[in-house]
Amino acid sequence: MTAQEVRLCGLLLQEHFGEVVERIGTHLLRGGAQNLRTIANETNTPLDLVKKSLCVLVQHGVCDFGSGRRGPGSPVEYRGNCERVLRILRYPRYIYTAKTLYGDTGELIVEEVLQRGHMTMSNTVKTVADRLTHNMEEGRSMEYSEVVSSFSKLVETHFLQRCPPVAETATAAPSATPATHRTPASVTPPTAESNPDCYKLPPVTLTGRGKRRRSSDDGEEPGGVKKAKMDSESCGDEGIYWQVNFERFHQHFRDQAIISAVASKLDQTSSEIVRTMLRMSEVTTTPTAAYTQPLSANEIFRSLPPNYSISRPILDQGGSLTGRSDLHRALANLARATLESVVQERFGSRSARIFRLLLRKRHLEQKQVEDFAMIPAKEAKDMLYTLLSENLVQLQEIPKTPDHAPSRTFYLYTVNQLPTARLLLQHCYKTVANLIERRLFETKENKRLLEKSQRIEAILASLQASGAEPEQLTEVEEMITAPERQQLEALRHHINKLDSTENQVDETIFLLESYIISTKSK
Amino acid sequence: MAGRGRGRGRGQMTFNLEDVGIGRGDSLPPTTFKPSPLFPAMSVQPVPLQTGEEVEYMLALKQELRAATKNLPFYIRRAANKRDVDRYSDKYQSGEPKDSTIEWSPDWSRLPKELCIKVRKPQGKKPIPQVKRLKKPLVGKEEILMKLETLEKKEEAVNSEEEEDDEKKKTNQEEEQAEEEDYEEDFEEDTDYIMSYFDNGEEFGGDSDENMDEATY
Numbered sequence: 001m002t003a004q005e006v007r008l009c010g011l012l013l014q015e016h017f018g019e020v021v022e023r024i025g026t027h028l029l030r031g032g033a034q035n036l037r038t039i040a041n042e043t044n045t046p047l048d049l050v051k052k053s054l055c056v057l058v059q060h061g062v063c064d065f066g067s068g069r070r071g072p073g074s075p076v077e078y079r080g081n082c083e084r085v086l087r088i089l090r091y092p093r094y095i096y097t098a099k100t101l102y103g104d105t106g107e108l109i110v111e112e113v114l115q116r117g118h119m120t121m122s123n124t125v126k127t128v129a130d131r132l133t134h135n136m137e138e139g140r141s142m143e144y145s146e147v148v149s150s151f152s153k154l155v156e157t158h159f160l161q162r163c164p165p166v167a168e169t170a171t172a173a174p175s176a177t178p179a180t181h182r183t184p185a186s187v188t189p190p191t192a193e194s195n196p197d198c199y200k201l202p203p204v205t206l207t208g209r210g211k212r213r214r215s216s217d218d219g220e221e222p223g224g225v226k227k228a229k230m231d232s233e234s235c236g237d238e239g240i241y242w243q244v245n246f247e248r249f250h251q252h253f254r255d256q257a258i259i260s261a262v263a264s265k266l267d268q269t270s271s272e273i274v275r276t277m278l279r280m281s282e283v284t285t286t287p288t289a290a291y292t293q294p295l296s297a298n299e300i301f302r303s304l305p306p307n308y309s310i311s312r313p314i315l316d317q318g319g320s321l322t323g324r325s326d327l328h329r330a331l332a333n334l335a336r337a338t339l340e341s342v343v344q345e346r347f348g349s350r351s352a353r354i355f356r357l358l359l360r361k362r363h364l365e366q367k368q369v370e371d372f373a374m375i376p377a378k379e380a381k382d383m384l385y386t387l388l389s390e391n392l393v394q395l396q397e398i399p400k401t402p403d404h405a406p407s408r409t410f411y412l413y414t415v416n417q418l419p420t421a422r423l424l425l426q427h428c429y430k431t432v433a434n435l436i437e438r439r440l441f442e443t444k445e446n447k448r449l450l451e452k453s454q455r456i457e458a459i460l461a462s463l464q465a466s467g468a469e470p471e472q473l474t475e476v477e478e479m480i481t482a483p484e485r486q487q488l489e490a491l492r493h494h495i496n497k498l499d500s501t502e503n504q505v506d507e508t509i510f511l512l513e514s515y516i517i518s519t520k521s522k
Numbered sequence: 523m524a525g526r527g528r529g530r531g532r533g534q535m536t537f538n539l540e541d542v543g544i545g546r547g548d549s550l551p552p553t554t555f556k557p558s559p560l561f562p563a564m565s566v567q568p569v570p571l572q573t574g575e576e577v578e579y580m581l582a583l584k585q586e587l588r589a590a591t592k593n594l595p596f597y598i599r600r601a602a603n604k605r606d607v608d609r610y611s612d613k614y615q616s617g618e619p620k621d622s623t624i625e626w627s628p629d630w631s632r633l634p635k636e637l638c639i640k641v642r643k644p645q646g647k648k649p650i651p652q653v654k655r656l657k658k659p660l661v662g663k664e665e666i667l668m669k670l671e672t673l674e675k676k677e678e679a680v681n682s683e684e685e686e687d688d689e690k691k692k693t694n695q696e697e698e699q700a701e702e703e704d705y706e707e708d709f710e711e712d713t714d715y716i717m718s719y720f721d722n723g724e725e726f727g728g729d730s731d732e733n734m735d736e737a738t739y
Contacts, residue, residue, distance in 0.1 A: 016591045018598045036636055049598065051637045055628055056596045058637075065634055076634045092583040096576065115587070115594065166632045239629070348566050406536055500571055500581050 001029055001082045004429040009085040011436045016088060017056055020045065024053040028063060028080030035068060035075040054078060060117035061243065087246055089432065089506045094249050098159070105150040108132065110159070110244060118163045118241040121151060121202060152201055158248045161198050163241040202240050254514055255279075258330045261337075328518045335421050335515035338508060342424060343392060350375055351383045355392065355415065363396060363412040384413060392420055418519055425512040432505050439498045446491050453488055456480060595625035 006029050014022035027043050028034065034042075040050045057063035062084050068074030091114050099107035108128045113119055119127075125147045132142040154160045255278040263271035336359065344352035354373050358364060364372070370380040387393040398410040443450065459476055480488070571577075591597060630638060 015588060017596055018600075020598045020600055021596075048639055049600070051639050052598055055633060055637050056598065058633055059596070059628055076636060091587055092580040095583055095587075096580050111587075115590065117596075163632075239631070241629070241632075345569055346566060496581060497571065499584050500577060503577070503580050503584065504572060 002426060002429075004426050004433065005082055005086070006030055008429045008433040008436075009082055011433055011440075012085055012088045013062075015436070017053075020049050021053040021056055024050060025057060025062065025080060025085070028057075028078060029082050029085075033066075033069070033077040033079045035077050037075070039078070060084075086429075086509075089502065090510070092503060093253070093506070094244065094246075097249060097252060098154070102150055102153060105132065105147055106154060109147070109151055109154060113160065113242060113244050118243040120238065120241055121148075124242070125151060155199055155201055155242075158199060158245055160242050161245040161248075162200075163243050250510070250514065253510060254327070254331065257334055257511065258327075261330075261334060331511075331515045331518045332417070334511055336417060338511050339417070339420055339424060343387070347383065347386060350379070351387060354380065354383055355387065358393060358413055358415040359417065363414045365410065365412055369413060388413075391423055418516070421512050421515055425509065425516065428505055428509045428512065432502055432509070435498050435502050435505070439495055442491060442494055442498075446487070449484060449488060449491070452484075453480060 006026060009029055010022050010026040013025045017025075023043050023045065024039060027039060031042075036047075036050065036054070039045075039054075040047050043050070045053075054063060054065075057078075057080070058065065062081055064079045064081065065076050066079070068077045094114065095107055095111050098110040102109075105128065108131055109124055112124055112127050112131075125144055129142040129144055129147050132147075133140075136142065151160070255275075258278070259271050259275045262274045340352060340356055340359070343355040350373070354369060354375070357369065357372050361368075361372070366381070366384065369384065370377050373380060375383070384393065388395065392415070394414055394416065396412045396414050397404070398412060399405075400408045400410065456476060456479055460473060463472060463476065
């Protein structure tokens with residue numbers, strides 16, 4: 001956990017769960033596994049608040065707990081998970097993807113599960129049906145069965161998975177269960193994938209319709225008692241919780257990135273072929289596989305969308321008869337393209353030329369750099385030193401004599417892709433943290449103005465609901481003066497820009513992270 | 523001999539300056555005396571942000587999510603600091619949780635037992651001292667001594683200042699609350715003349731404020 005990662009995680013936790021959880025969370029991330037008392041003492045927080053925060057963190061999968069270091073008798077230890085917090089940045093992308101794939105229902109299901117951490121299927125279906133009904137016209141309501149079908153589609157394509165069963169903690173009697181042979185020291189929490197029922201839907205039939213929540217009925221629901229009874233009915237799937245399968249979403253994003261890269265580099269047809277190949281191997285490929293399963297040309301041909309009538313010779317021309325995608329290579333290429341574009345945007349196109357040259361030619365002397373890049377010596381030197389000072393380019397010494405005399409040593413410039421990618425990833429984390437801080441600063445500066453505008457909107461809404469005349473409405477609207485209005489507009493514009501930038505930096509973060517993870521698994 | 527090269531030209535270094543690129547007679551850029559500026563001017567303008575329907579939608583999603591999480595029970599606010607005096611409006615205004623329970627019910631089978639918070643209701647506190655009094659009528663030396671003292675004082679003529687001191691000692695101990703009430707009742711019943719005798723000085727100086735014509739000495 002680098003300092004930048006911890007800082008960003010702290011800001012994300014603060015935005016979503018409040019300051020108390022942020023303090024506990026950053027303490028856990030910085031300090032490794034700790035037990036309850038240590039956390040309470042070191043953060044000077046009352047024990048009750050610590051317990052509450054830990055419940056929230058465990059609910060959202062940020063924190064794991066397990067038996068302590070000294071074996072089953074010691075107090076429970078809690079561990080923070082930095083990656084999981086960083087995923088919060090990507091929630092809008094997940095929800096949008098679900099919307100493009102499975103419509104509004106899918107979008108709401110994923111949104112609910114993300115906001116609550118994990119949920120049972122029956123709870124999710126009820127909440128989503130109610131929300132959809134709320135947005136529909138009067139008189140229509142959403143059937144549970146439609147929501148259930150969307151849910152099952154999400155589970156079949158592995159976008160949702162069951163939560164892993166909780167490992168027995170130290171409070172269970174250690175010697176009373178001779179049948180289960182467990183090594184007490186192994187505290188690796190079970191992953192979701194290790195559960196064979198990971199993607200099995202519970203055998204529950206939910207029937208019913210979404211309830212429309214009317215604002216006028218808030219205090220006086222005639223069926224109030226009945227409603228409470230219905231909610232407390234157990235639907236038979238207690239204890240089976242579902243969470244979002246982030247790896248599957250990442251796989252989807254990665255495929256999208258590859259397809260669009262192929263489309264821009266080659267042509268539309270090739271990209272369709274690649275898309276089909278990737279889709280066919282979606283469910284069979286594990287997330288960290290280097291290659292997709294080999295597919296015969298026949299299968300690909302049959303699976304192509306029907307309006308693409310490509311004759312076989314063209315298909316054969318695209319590759320050998322069995323095609324497979326080299327995913328790691330693809331990710332490396334994408335990462336390399338990202339690095340090159342970063343250098344280009346920050347230092348200009350000539351520096352980018354030097355950078356690309358070094359990436360391809362590996363090691364070059366200064367003179368060779370000038371010659372190959374066709375840049376005058378002085379400027380080439382200047383650019384190289386700028387890149388060197390930013391750590392994007394490294395110097396490699398090759399001594400000719402054992403005493404490393406400087407006049408008799410080769411100094412070669414080189415670029416190592418993996419360390420440079422890591423460096424840029426840390427820069428990205430720092431960037432997002434800065435963006436969030438700036439947004440918080442802007443909001444704080446204009447807090448008074450924002451509150452005023454919120455109050456006026458509330459007044460306007462209540463006036464309109466109770467049917468006021470237009471003069472009253474204009475009178476209330478004029479309570480905000482014109483320069484204040486301009487200020488508000490500018491503020492909204494800034495905040496939108498900052499938010500949008502966070503989303504886009506997150507795309508770069510995703511690419512670089514995927515590349516780094518793919519190299520680790522080799 | 524060691525300082526021979528100093529001061530002449532630029533100074534000797536372990537490597538050849540020409541290799542690095544600083545030729546003879548070239549002037550180096552001026553040395554810097556202060557740290558680089560916080561927001562240096564950019565030589566290349568950044569690429570404009572992406573726009574489009576997808577981007578707008580994700581932006582709206584992000585802002586909605588942020589607003590929604592503030593209202594979920596997972597957003598934990600610190601309990602407000604107690605002000606010096608309890609105010610009447612606190613009863614009607616505070617939106618923050620008073621006790622430490624969680625506002626949502628997690629599945630306790632998935633969490634370690636130690637995280638479960640048990641709420642102690644404040645109504646349970648009142649019967650405790652009375653019960654204690656019944657069960658333990660003569661506990662400890664201090665209580666016996668205090669009882670003897672109160673009995674003594676009821677017999678003797680009451681001196682108001684001593685009683686006030688005793689009352690202050692007793693307010694520190696919870697168990698004596700009920701006794702204190704009895705004690706105060708006796709005080710009020712028997713002592714009509716003592717009440718008028720005792721003057722705690724509140725009316726002092728009140729008369730002189732009314733006639734400001736005369737000088738006060």
